[in-house]
Amino acid sequence: MNSSVATTHHGPASGLSRWLYTTNHKDIGTLYLWFSFVMFLTGGCMALLIRAELFQPGLQLIQPEFFNQMTTMHGLIMVFGAVMPAFVGLANWMIPMMVGAPDMALPRMNNWSFWILPFAFSMMLSTLFMEGGAPNFGWTFYAPLSTTYAPPSVTFFIFAVHMMGISSIMGAINIIATILNLRAPGMNMMKLPLFVWTWLITAFLLIAVMPVLAGVVTMMLMDIHFGTSFFNAAGGGDPVLFQHVFWFFGHPEVYIMILPAFGIVSEIIPTFARKKLFGYPSMVYATASIAFLSFIVWAHHMFTVGMPLVGEVFFMFATMLIAVPTGVKVFNWVATMFRGSLTFETPMLFALAFVVLFTIGGFSGLMLAIAPADFQYHDTYFVVAHFHYVLVPGAVFAIMAGAYYWLPKWCGNYYSETMGKVHFWCSFIGVNITFFPMHFIGLAGMPRRIPDYALQFADFNAVATVGAFIFGFSQLIFLYNVLHCIRKGRKASDEVWEGSHGLEWTLPSPAPYHSFSEAPQIK
Amino acid sequence: MEKLLLGVSGLFLFSGRAHADWTVNLTKGVTEISREIYDLHMVIFWICVVIGFIVFGVMLWSVVYHRKSRGAKAHNFHESLVVEIAWTVVPFIILIAMAVPATATLIKMYDNTEADLDIQVTGYQWKWRYQYLAEDIDFFSSLSTPREQINNTQEKSTDYLLEVDNPLVIPVGKKVRFLLTANDVIHSWWVPEFAVKKDAIPGFINEAWVIVDKPGVYRGQCAELCGKDHGFMPIVVEVKSQEDYEQWLAEFKKADALKSQAAEKSWNLADLMATGEQVYSKACLACHQANGEGVPSIFPALKNSAVALGDEALHIDVVLNGVSGTAMQAFKDQLSAVELAAVITYERNAWGNKTGDIVTPAQIAELKK
Numbered sequence: 001m002n003s004s005v006a007t008t009h010h011g012p013a014s015g016l017s018r019w020l021y022t023t024n025h026k027d028i029g030t031l032y033l034w035f036s037f038v039m040f041l042t043g044g045c046m047a048l049l050i051r052a053e054l055f056q057p058g059l060q061l062i063q064p065e066f067f068n069q070m071t072t073m074h075g076l077i078m079v080f081g082a083v084m085p086a087f088v089g090l091a092n093w094m095i096p097m098m099v100g101a102p103d104m105a106l107p108r109m110n111n112w113s114f115w116i117l118p119f120a121f122s123m124m125l126s127t128l129f130m131e132g133g134a135p136n137f138g139w140t141f142y143a144p145l146s147t148t149y150a151p152p153s154v155t156f157f158i159f160a161v162h163m164m165g166i167s168s169i170m171g172a173i174n175i176i177a178t179i180l181n182l183r184a185p186g187m188n189m190m191k192l193p194l195f196v197w198t199w200l201i202t203a204f205l206l207i208a209v210m211p212v213l214a215g216v217v218t219m220m221l222m223d224i225h226f227g228t229s230f231f232n233a234a235g236g237g238d239p240v241l242f243q244h245v246f247w248f249f250g251h252p253e254v255y256i257m258i259l260p261a262f263g264i265v266s267e268i269i270p271t272f273a274r275k276k277l278f279g280y281p282s283m284v285y286a287t288a289s290i291a292f293l294s295f296i297v298w299a300h301h302m303f304t305v306g307m308p309l310v311g312e313v314f315f316m317f318a319t320m321l322i323a324v325p326t327g328v329k330v331f332n333w334v335a336t337m338f339r340g341s342l343t344f345e346t347p348m349l350f351a352l353a354f355v356v357l358f359t360i361g362g363f364s365g366l367m368l369a370i371a372p373a374d375f376q377y378h379d380t381y382f383v384v385a386h387f388h389y390v391l392v393p394g395a396v397f398a399i400m401a402g403a404y405y406w407l408p409k410w411c412g413n414y415y416s417e418t419m420g421k422v423h424f425w426c427s428f429i430g431v432n433i434t435f436f437p438m439h440f441i442g443l444a445g446m447p448r449r450i451p452d453y454a455l456q457f458a459d460f461n462a463v464a465t466v467g468a469f470i471f472g473f474s475q476l477i478f479l480y481n482v483l484h485c486i487r488k489g490r491k492a493s494d495e496v497w498e499g500s501h502g503l504e505w506t507l508p509s510p511a512p513y514h515s516f517s518e519a520p521q522i523k
Numbered sequence: 524m525e526k527l528l529l530g531v532s533g534l535f536l537f538s539g540r541a542h543a544d545w546t547v548n549l550t551k552g553v554t555e556i557s558r559e560i561y562d563l564h565m566v567i568f569w570i571c572v573v574i575g576f577i578v579f580g581v582m583l584w585s586v587v588y589h590r591k592s593r594g595a596k597a598h599n600f601h602e603s604l605v606v607e608i609a610w611t612v613v614p615f616i617i618l619i620a621m622a623v624p625a626t627a628t629l630i631k632m633y634d635n636t637e638a639d640l641d642i643q644v645t646g647y648q649w650k651w652r653y654q655y656l657a658e659d660i661d662f663f664s665s666l667s668t669p670r671e672q673i674n675n676t677q678e679k680s681t682d683y684l685l686e687v688d689n690p691l692v693i694p695v696g697k698k699v700r701f702l703l704t705a706n707d708v709i710h711s712w713w714v715p716e717f718a719v720k721k722d723a724i725p726g727f728i729n730e731a732w733v734i735v736d737k738p739g740v741y742r743g744q745c746a747e748l749c750g751k752d753h754g755f756m757p758i759v760v761e762v763k764s765q766e767d768y769e770q771w772l773a774e775f776k777k778a779d780a781l782k783s784q785a786a787e788k789s790w791n792l793a794d795l796m797a798t799g800e801q802v803y804s805k806a807c808l809a810c811h812q813a814n815g816e817g818v819p820s821i822f823p824a825l826k827n828s829a830v831a832l833g834d835e836a837l838h839i840d841v842v843l844n845g846v847s848g849t850a851m852q853a854f855k856d857q858l859s860a861v862e863l864a865a866v867i868t869y870e871r872n873a874w875g876n877k878t879g880d881i882v883t884p885a886q887i888a889e890l891k892k
Contacts, residue, residue, distance in 0.1 A: 057679060057683060057684075058672070058673060058674065058675040058679065059673055059674060059675070060675065064751045064752060064753075064754060064755075065751050065818065065821075068748070068750075068751065068753075130820075131819050131820040132818075132819065132820030132821050133820075133821070136750075136751075137748065137750075138748045142708075142709055142747075142748070144707070144708055144709075144725065145708040145709065145748065145749065145750060148707075148708075148848060148849075149648075149707065149708055149750060149850055151820060151821055152820055233724075233725040233726020233727070234725070234726070234847070234848075237726075238726070239709060239724050239725060239726065239727075240724060240727065273589075273597065274591070274597040275597040275598065275599065275601070276599065276601040277601065278600075278601050278602070279601070279602060279603075279606075279607055280601070280602075282607045304711060304720050304721055304722050304746075305722045305724065305729075306721060306722060306724070306727065306729035306730070309629065309630065309633045312629055312633075313626055313629065316622070316625065316626070316629070317622060320618045320621070320622060321618070323614060323618060324611060324614050324615055324618070327610065327611075327614045328607070328610060328611055330578060331578070331610045334578055334581050334582050334585070335606070336601075337582060337585040337586070337589065338581060338584075338585050338589065339585070339589055339595075339597070339598040339600070340585065340589050340595070340597045340598070341589065341590075341591040341595045341596055341597040342585065342586060342589055342590045342591060342595065343590070343591045343592070344586075344590075352582075352586070355582065356579060356582070359575065359578065359579075360575070363571035363574075363575060366567065366571060367564065367567050367568065367571065370563055370564075370567055370621070370625045371625060371629055372556075372559070372560050372563055372625055372628040372629050372632060373560050373563050373564045373567065373625075375560065375632070375718055375719070375720045376549055376557075376560055376564070376715065376718055376720065378711075378720055378746065379711060379713075379720075379746040379747060380746070439547075440545070440546065440547040440548075443546075443547065443548050443549045444546040444547070444548075444550075445550070445715040445743070445744075447713070447744050447745070447746045447754075448748075449748045449753060449754075450744075450753060450754030451754050452673060452684060452754050452755070453684065453754070454682070454683055454684045454685045455679060455681070455683050456546060459545055460545070
């Protein structure tokens with residue numbers, strides 16, 4: 001089999017041109033994943049600088065102006081540079097192999113979707129060296145702080161966001177086209193692995209909301225350079241309009257960052273429980289319901305802007321409703337584990353931590369949904385704790401779980417299990433020491449995005465900073481483990497895991513450069 | 524347990540952290556609404572704890588008892604419509620039970636009936652302006668923590684970053700309505716003990732109200748990122764008994780009258796420079812910096828600048844009326860005639876800007892009319 005593959009197909013080109021010109025879904029997946037890891041470390045360094053400044057009250061390391069640039073860049077890089085590209089990378093690698101397709105449906109566009117990103121982020125990072133500094137108005141860039149009062153570099157930020165949006169939309173189109181058109185014969189929709197399902201729904205969310213983001217930054221551009229007053233009250237505009245448009249993008253965006261994570265965890269838990277996923281159809285319907293609801297809850301980010309009572313009530317109810325399908329997913333995962341035969345390899349550890357810690361983030365989300373209480377929580381560290389719980393031990397842990405889970409299939413070798421476990425426990429402990437105390441300082445009254453704070457918040461801030469450094473530096477273990485795995489890990493079998501299930505595990509390890517050139521038959 | 528926690532916290536105490544504590548929960552506050560919100564918060568919290576206990580309990584049970592190393596064999600059930608319906612319907616019912624009291628509180632918060640006192644609150648970068656609509660009272664309130672404490676060269680006071688020069692004063696037991704707006708970017712006026720957090724948005728007037736039960740000093744902060752000194756625009760509200768409040772009103776008005784008389788006396792350069800330096804550090808330093816050099820591309824320099832060295836009338840106009848479309852605010856209403864004259868004189872004579880010009884308070888008082 002292997003030799004026939006080598007004679008009938010081209011292998012990868014050699015040198016740099018392999019990566020520049022590649023249209024191979026595996027190469028592009030690899031590019032996305034390394035890119036996202038570099039961005040993860042970049043955004044992480046910014047987070048550590050923020051935490052170092054907040055270690056003690058008073059200004060020690062950086063000035064407020066630069067602090068605001070750090071919080072802004074940290075958020076933008078983690079959302080658009082680390083989490084989203086990581087999921088696209090996993091999709092590129094796994095979706096064709098999971099549905100029995102030879103490649104993505106639109107391979108040349110795939111190349112372009114990736115190669116836009118390094119340029120977009122170079123431009124965005126270059127603003128740090130511009131006169132007036134980088135964007136400093138928070139990753140939510142509320143007008144008029146981001147228009148009339150913004151540093152000149154805001155124009156570069158707008159252009160970078162446009163490029164990221166184009167990349168995401170093309171990636172999403174490609175994923176939809178692949179899933180709908182290139183499934184192997186017999187692979188009907190209700191047989192799709194859950195990772196594929198969640199990505200299909202995510203891709204529709206991306207196509208629906210990235211143009212809205214592009215719209216809102218274009219309106220900013222018009223306000224800044226072309227004399228319009230969309231968001232300028234002095235010219236008859238409306239600063240609150242900005243928030244409505246932004247969050248109409250922004251809320252589906254948070255599900256874009258979590259639905260693929262649900263998919264990954266739904267692959268991993270059955271493998272290591274050696275038991276079929278409980279309630280597959282309800283998982284699919286729950287994902288679709290969450291996606292639908294994500295479009296009608298945006299104003300729960302704006303409970304304090306002075307909406308009318310009916311608006312508050314509607315958005316409170318709709319938001320609370322999201323807890324139902326999300327709960328269904330958590331219950332299904334737990335039911336999958338129940339009476340299984342569990343082992344705890346690194347991917348499973350990350351997946352279990354995901355279920356517990358994401359659920360904690362879900363609980364604080366439910367609390368935030370209660371509109372009257374949100375008047376106290378809004379824009380405090382309680383919110384910071386909430387969304388870091390769903391994004392770090394949520395999205396990021398799921399990405400790491402997926403990386404460990406599929407790594408042996410990608411490079412043909414096992415990673416070091418011991419190092420993987422050390423990485424897991426350091427990350428798990430670090431994440432909780434960092435973000436759990438933020439619930440407390442938030443409830444005690446510390447607003448977010450401040451470079452210095454009153455003395456009663458000092459102790460928990462010091463604790464959080466210690467945790468952040470533990471979490472940050474333990475990612476170097478991950479890097480080392482991956483490099484070690486690629487170079488000289490123990491040889492992996494084709495099925496890799498005892499309980500593995502699905503088409504990707506029928507391919508050899510490492511997966512050949514071209515796979516499923518002939519479609520497999522699905523019974 | 525509390526003692527133990529305090530003991531542990533003692534180990535972590537750094538110098539100047541006398542006020543440090545380990546508060547972990549929301550304040551109950553001092554209004555009816557804040558107490559209701561606290562109760563809602565606790566109810567939803569305990570609901571989450573119970574659900575978490577059950578879900579994580581089952582999970583932990585599986586992790587412990589259904590592990591392969593204990594010889595567990597996987598069962599193969601993977602579907603049950605009854606169970607799926609049950610865990611869809613039960614959470615739904617819990618949510619409805621929770622939504623009812625939450626909506627009731629929300630309706631109370633939106634009760635916009637007549638208030639005893641109306642105060643317009645305007646957010647500025649980075650201070651608050653309070654205007655008592657029925658009285659002739661209008662003042663600005665900004666951070667009073669000295670820079671030395673922020674830069675760690677002086678020991679931090681108990682109310683570090685939560686202290687202001689002119690606190691808002693309101694009477695106890697009266698319905699006070701706040702009408703919130705902003706002059707430049709969006710701010711958010713938040714006092715945790717009142718459970719009032721409302722965005723102050725340019726071009727909008729938002730409403731919030733409060734009836735405080737007990738006199739005291741309550742502190743809060745701006746809650747919406749509003750630029751460089753977002754972390755340095757606290758709110759302090761002094762709630763006084765009716766008599767004390769009225770006495771404060773009278774004293775405030777008396778002090779105000781004295782201020783306008785000061786403009787009539789004659790001032791020399793040295794006095795204006797001394798006053799000007801103080802005003803500068805309070806009103807201008809955040810942007811234009813102590814050395815008058817500003818921040819390139821964002822906040823223009825005053826040292827050697829065309830405005831500070833050029834035509835006096837233009838300089839006065841910029842300071843009094845601001846520059847539209849930029850961060851430069853109009854200081855006409857923010858500062859007294861004496862303060863304005865002093866700070867303009869200071870800017871024209873500090874950092875080597877040796878124009879020798881004196882702008883007199885009388886000159887400014889004339890313009891302010």
